[in-house]
Amino acid sequence: MQFFDYVEKDSVLHRINPSLKLLLIMALMFTVTFVYDPYTTFGFALLGMLQLTVLARLPVLKIFKMMLPLTLMLAAITITSIIAFDVSLEQDPVVVLTIGNFLISWASIMFGLTIGLRIFCFLIYSIMFVATTDPTDFILSLILQLRLSPKIGFGTLAGYRFVPLLGAEYQNIHQAHMIRGSEQRQGPLQRIKRLKRYSVPLLVGAIRKAQRVAIAMDSKGFLAYRDRTYLRDVRIKRSDIFYLVIILLTYLLLLAILTHYGITLWGYRSLR
């Protein structure tokens, strides 16, 4: 299993319509950006992880292991946020720690944790989408449900195949130049020069491939008929709506309970 890649299997989340899943996940991510307490944010993350395990049947522990290098980044963001929080704006700060001129209050710690957890949340939800969405279904759903132009949709799909090829090509060019004894110094200026040199063969190759694909697609009558049909049955089914309602109710319930106990805070101002 790759870290940020589609995992081919059958699960509840795999079967959900990609556009609906995307919109729902985006809505949840949007909501969580207005939450300013770590508890609610953690609740969102927890529900996300729960969906990953139960609904997508993905090995969450394995995913965590792969995320390990990222935890360093998360920790850094948390600490920076704690320090960056402007305690002087607080009406009645509860100071926990003083380092020189810096005051670290209880609210600043909560703020830092919120930001860290929020990014964690984003990661979880992004993985949830990417790992459970077949790229082909995703593009078809964008075309069929969200009215993306087929030209752009199929173009993207054709281009998607070239991404790994491009990587291999870059590797080859690098090796070929290296063998011929071209400059391999590591300075930033050298790197830019090298990038310029590599980009010509890369671009030439990419443009040629794109042209060939375009000719091949047109040869098969792509967009020759206005109403193209589709072999894959990508539409919004009743089960999708069912899933949507259940998920929305669950998150509303979480927010209701936490709000009832005064835990959920909305907006930056709530921290003062």
Place this chain on the structure above:
Amino acid sequence: MRDPVISIRDFSLSYDGKHKVLEGINADILPSERLLVLGPSGCGKSSLMLCFNGIIPNLIDGRLGGNLLLRGKDICSMQVNELTREVGIVFQDPESQFSMLKVLDEVAFGLENLAKPRDEILAGSTDALKNVGLIGHADELLSRLSGGMKQRVAIASILAMDQNILVFDEPTSNLDPEGTRQVAGIIRGMPRSKTLIVIEHKLDQFIDIFDKILLLSGKGSMIAYGPTREILKKYLKQFKDMGIWIPQIPRFFLRLKEDNIGTDSLPLNLDQARESIKRSKEARIIEALDSQVQKRIKDGSRPKNAPAVKVKDLSFSFNAGEPVLEDITFTVGKGDFVGLVGPNGSGKTTLAKLMIGLYGLKPPSEIDFFLPDGKIIRERDKISKKCGYVFQNPEHQFIEENVFDELAYGLKIAKYGQDAIKSKTWDMLGLLGLKGLSASSPFNLSQGQKRKLSVASILIMDHDLLILDEPTFGLDFAATTMLMELLSDYNRKGKTIIIITHDMNIIFKYTSRVLVLYKGRLAFDRPTSQLIDHTQLISKASLEVPPLIKLFKEVGEHAVF
């Protein structure tokens, strides 16, 4: 007489309105006919194909002259969707003719475009996949398939649309022998209801299926159009002059004819050749065959030389993944001309790159590179001063902005004097026939010229060892012969050459030793002439014995008259 499906009348094509890419083409292609279009590279064959389904002028600008009629209707007056129901094209490059990620989706793509209902799409796609023997791979990712399988998917995706005219634009030229065999077999087995128009230069496998040949000159004008045997007989000289491959079997018998050793009708494939020889009972045919074959198999018995590279217990995998190479041990002697062959994905390129130190090794794997004085080096930067490597894609190694500087680049790095650089570079340009192009960008050259340049820019360095990854890929007969003779000369100067190729004619004609890689293991390491007898290995490792050698093995050795 049946009405032609395509009639071409005094047809010409021009992209800029002045310079003509195609000119004076006249042909009547009958239903169910199999037509072969031949011409040197860059003669406009592919452009002609794109006119057949209206890509030119509908999507690519071009000025058409004369008439191009599809069932009596002018192609220029037809809609693209009308044309796509009639004409399907399979292209050369298996990597860049797909728009979807998975096999079934790709095959269904055309039917979807034709707006067929879902059950029809499914039925049509499944049938097409069955026809090319890939029904078991319907749900697989295209990127996981071999080149031959990809081309079969491409054919299936055209078959699914059930057009009557199928165009194949060099369908096997990017494939290894096994892939070529598969695709040639499918083309051979096409139902007679289809009209086939094929551009191809590797024709040993299926020259016999063609009813007619359309022969174009290098400038895109028509030289001849007629029945296959007639064209081969009449235009042998033109074929040679233009550097077009002539399939081995008919070429051999045509040469015999020149010496008045006659067979009645010109054999095109092995079976016909065998029959013809039996019937004629001419001992001279066998003699001629014998001498031809001797010319084609290099004698591998040379004295044991000091080693140039020693590979010992080599195993290798990328990022702790599946092993690419396992347990490989061999030695290449100084002055050897070694062929490295095997199916695509068997690890040939990886092995070659390991030899020049591009990847790190883990013990007990060892690769020793020997300097002339017997000293061993293992570091990449030291090896690359002593060993040249020509990459598969010539564009990947282009560094400079014009041809002259590109050739001189290595010499500059090696700190040659100005005068030496100039004279060496001009010499090489002259040798390649590229003098007139010294100031143009390497990227503006033709495919053949690019390849010549990429080989020459390494050759000029006069390295002791040269490794080449498919240097003749995509070259026509003339360019291939020229390049291989260049390498042969180099080899005769005592230089060591290792060449990766799928072209078995090259292997037999030029190399003294063959290494066969199969599934990451070394399956064969002996003089080339001994490979012929290992028939099991040959079919297993996707190799091929050139038809003339095969013929000799079958009829020559036991011939009693």
